[in-house]
Amino acid sequence: MWPNPTIPLRIKLSGTPREIGLEHGRQLACQIRKQIEIYNTMFKETSKLDWPTVRDIANEYRVTIERLTPDIYAEIAGIANGAELDILDIVALNCRSEIALGLFSDGCSSLGWKFKDRTLLAQNWDWTASIKDNLVIMSISQQDKPAIHMVTEAGIIGKIGFNSSSVGTCLNAIRARPTDPKKLPVHVALRVCLNSTSAALAIAQLEALGSLASAQHILIADSEGPVGLELSPMGDVYLKPNDHGMICHTNHFIQNRFVDEPPWLSGSPIRLDRMRRLASALVADGETVTREALRKKIFSDTFNAPQSICCQEDPLRPLPTRSSTLFCIVMRFAPSTRPTAQIVWGKPGSGEGDVIIMP
Template sequence: MNAPVPQPFPFVAVSGTPFERGQQYGKAVPDRVKRSIGLYAGTLDELGLTADEKARLIGQFAREISAFGQHYLDEMRGIADGAGVALDDIILVNARTEIVAEARRLKNRPEAEDDAVDGCTGAIILPERSATGRLIHGQNWDWRAECAETAIVLRVSREDGPDFMTFVEAGGLARCGMNAAGIAITANYLESERDYKQSGIPLVLIRRKVLEQRHYAMALRIVAATPKACSNNMMVSTAEGWGIDFECAPDEVFPLYPDNGLIVHANHWLSPVALAKLKDVGLLGDSFYRDKRVAQLLGGGKISPDDLKAAFFDDFATPFAVCRPVLPNSAGDLSATVAMIIMDPVAGSMDVAPLPAHCRDFTRYSLKDAPVTLARAAE
């Protein structure tokens, strides 16, 4: 199958009350919002959920989201209004990991697990290893190739906290990103035998709440203390020059700290404490070398943002590489490295390339300025 023609991700800037922000968001990219909905509503249809089952399941998550923060539900309501879609569909996009997993459980369909895993290879480079003297935080996001046509970069101006910017699937409240307080977050897939045995806050909302924090300590507390339904890896850094990787089980977190000024993580558990206490049931063969490849390519000297981009472009063992081209998975869907995201929290900028295995064109998005097209990354 041919790869989609990569286009820069749309930039959406919003302000005002949560509902007003959501409404502006939905009006700006209604087609992308509808495509996001279609991806996950289609999965529920394939699993055979009835309309009543879908409504009950989404209603359960709506109540949990409202309890976590009513303004999140208000913002989702605004997105729905602006895009001309149902609120339930926006809730689905924001809790898609948890809702789809619960739907599989309800229909006793574990074999329907999607192998276009929400993967990623992430890295944090501390200032002492950075050629710019500033912290660098980035990731490759591996997921459904169609998301190259659903994702956006969203900038939110707030009166009740720091402004923030997030790379996110249209209709979602956050994925990875940074805020004006210099706090940045990326996340990648992990799995354990503890998953989906308790209720928890959708991962999207946890990441969003991190981006709302003024203080790094509070951002770390959100990651560590918020109950989750499933495992996930969250890397949280600060422009002040520090980063921590949290391997999160639903009920426990296992921090990993920088080694020689660097953290690199893929999609398998690394913490010795975690490995002694739980079972990794989501092993991806390529995960075992992706993090090592990136660390090796970065070397032992000073690292620039271009060096991190070059490491993230690594095509060793392609198609199952750090930078994955578009390819069909076993279900016949398309998977790929959807985007490469490189953040400079001090500068408040984010360089993003769509489908980087097929495109080396980056757009720089900013917390303050309009997007600009960068020179093509070297082959």
């Protein structure tokens, strides 16, 4: 019986935003409650905030989400009803990055790569191991919007994945100030992207909505290639692929200088340089760049562990915030071809789990 560390839970949702939310809440009520327990402990550890205070802060974001993205707000309200929780509990999960003022230490390394006939979009997602039992591969059939296939945390409406229009998203957390509760939380912004029919339209929608409440990097791609979105409440910078069609990113801004970003993860610049070197070596060797090659040659790399591309737990960190790679996803987009992803549910190259196909 689930949970199984090597076999993720899969659920399918469909209908109106409220119907999608209700079923999400009903099917994942247990996991959502566990998420609240985990983040309650993390907020106390990182920000000295108890859950009632977190909910008070979340109310500011609740107003913003309802004003700017009413369909997404209806889905969040449905999750709360389905799980028999207060809506502020679900809003708090969806703006946990903003409430903590960037004090969570989730790492993550992402890469987008455009070739003549395809685009690959990939990421190692690093976070505390206690979250893994509450991750889910979620498929959503929506009215008048693309179908979505993503890996997300129970209760969170936008994360890492792609849609039926071949628009995909990856996320790198950034620790920087300020935050602005009158703007969109990053997980809501990810859902805006996944609701879009092209990367260009997703970017235009984020611009129209006023960008993000916190500093974050969203690596977005479609069959035309990747774009790095270094987003913040103070201003945005878009990164273009290099001469090889590639964008690599870790957990610091490369070009965005609009925010106050003190150094926090010392391994982030090292990981970025390492990713670029390993990817360039693939090009120099003339090796065909496949999803398997990315996992084997880049995303399984443990150079500079524990803060490596394939992240290892750091025993020197407090237990609630120790990160390690929980899954590796590689998406593939090509014109006139159905988008797909391969997922390793665990550390790539470690033998932790078989390759899972999404959808």
